[in-house]
Amino acid sequence: MGGLAATPQPPYFAVIFASTTTEDTAGYAEAADRMIELAASVPGFLGVDSARDAEVGITVSYWESEDAIARWKADAEHTVVRESGRTRWYSAYELRVARVERAYGFTRSPVDPRSCSTETT
């Protein structure tokens, strides 16, 4: 991916997916990459941030509208992979749909470490 998602000014929506995995993670990484590729093809997709360590994985995807999230949820391939998630890979997950109200960003410049701080409300 290279860096963080670049999203437009709020409001927009975020799907926050936090999970822990079982010991059977065969096929998981490939499926996760494929899901991000697939999500990116859905109209209204704005971007995604994802991180996973030994204990927890968090993927936050950003969407223009609730309708866009509904389109993503209804995607046939996504539906099949969600089922694999529940039966094989995940020991637990929590999915939250949230409306982003405001956002603040910071990007370090090579010259001035404090530059490019932005705030939107």
Next chain:
Amino acid sequence: MGGLAATPQPPYFAVIFASTTTEDTAGYAEAADRMIELAASVPGFLGVDSARDAEVGITVSYWESEDAIARWKADAEHTVVRESGRTRWYSAYELRVARVERAYGFTRSPVDPRSCSTETT
């Protein structure tokens, strides 16, 4: 921490903090742990999920209200550490404040891999 944050029924608020770090991460892990400890002591704190891999870190903290988020933002020690974050540790970050509208959870049981799926709206 052990597992994922257990949050009440929505609505509540989420602060989604996604970051990339510089090569100077001395002191970072200790400060991050301390910030979670400190956040947990703020009235209105509901929980936190955090994951960091080689590229990206995501911490999502959950809050009862915007007032609780404001209290956390105003905490003096938090303010000092945010400054270290900008000057030393982070190459970029994006902080989003969002209102959680609905949540779906899944926890695998030792017996039935599909049990305990819950949905709240």
